[in-house]
Amino acid sequence: MFSCVSWNIHRGRGNDGVVDPARTARVLAAEVCPPGQDALILQEADEEVPPHRGVLDLAEVEAATGLSHVHGDAAHRWGDGSHGFLGTIVFLHPDARVEDIALVDLPGRCHRGAVVVDLTLRGRALRLVGTHLSLAQALRAAQMRTIGQHLFRRTARPTILCGDLNEWRPWGGLALSRRITGLPLAGPAPATFPVGRPVLPLDRVLVTPPARVVSARVLDGPGIRMASDHRPLAAQVAL
Template sequence: MAQQANFSCISWNIHRCRGNDGRFDPARTLQVLVDEVWQDGVDALILQEADEECPPHAGLLDIASVEAATGLRYAHGAVEQRWAPRSHGFLGVIMFLRPDIAVRRMSLVDLPGHCHRGAVVADLTRGPKQFRLIGTHLSLWQGLRLAQLRTISQHVFRQAPLPAILVGDLNEWRPWGGLALSPRLLGNAFKGPAKPTFPISRPVLPLDRVLATDPAKVKTTCVLDGPGIRITSDHRPLLAEVALPG
């Protein structure tokens, strides 16, 4: 699948390694990631709820094991690229990238709301292509989603223009995105399929999305499934292919 696309990624909310059986088990989450979620040739893995919920937001997974199993490179090696020294990402959002994708700049965007959420904005280069990857986890509350996406879009607006890919648990249940994904609010149109990923047993809500701005285009998305996936998290992972401009 990844061979036919310019960029491919997997997004997964791992529910802080707490399964539907109530068991906290990072080793099980890692095993399911390796056995059922990971796809050979994919360019990026973006996880949500991969750090503890409360400060100091300590990391939950074995980063070296994720790198070894996927061949990807952990993108948050420097302390300034994550919440705190014990964190693995920024408020639970973690990026892994193929080694041939260079991070030119990474910004951490604190989002408004009573439930602490954030976004990781990475300007990337792969050969002659330059693009922006935005990983995030938004609020359950519609009003806060509006404010959070507006905050992200205002941050991006102040950067050099690049085709952008928005990835993560957006908690937006309406396939059309509503006002939260309105170009009038964001200043740009983030477009892509809306496929149900929640709840885990019988998904009906497209909470997890991969969306892109022109001239980038989301070609396909695929909701992943498996017996381990169904017990390990409350969201199904989403695999996407994105065509980037030349």
């Protein structure tokens, strides 16, 4: 079983408008990422405009979650001051062996991207893809087509796609369809947005066979409601 949490942290700017890295770390520890998680995938965790500086205290996040930041090599970040790639940051269980990290630029009016991590954990090989897609359906379709074409060129392995996919349709819409992605993506669609009373399933954890999502749980708590406009999504994936 592989456990992961995906959360759009709204550039660290809480609902009070204050960027507070220490608060984000506290909320991660207390309400989002308890000990035993295998992966944490954050979106909007760098500043929105170039040079996309990081908004976290990485040491505090690692201490709070017990997970390791995988973007230490400058080649795996947008730039020197970034913590990830266009706001997407991946943290993994310290026992995970990272085999490859690829950054994929996605088309659109706003610069978007995906982080593709090939890893082995507890003897199981898998691929983790974190991303944040456009608000516009046509651009989401183009972005998912780009991700699908990138993955098509790689050696096949069980794949977990997660992040703020901005898809409000529970059935997934055109962008998440196999016709666009070339991938048989599957997974539940619990509502994660807005944080106070979620009605839209904007955040997803989707997988390709033989992986399957065993459970997907939307997290809640006073810290979560203060720290972001999205609720985190925690999933258990059978590989």
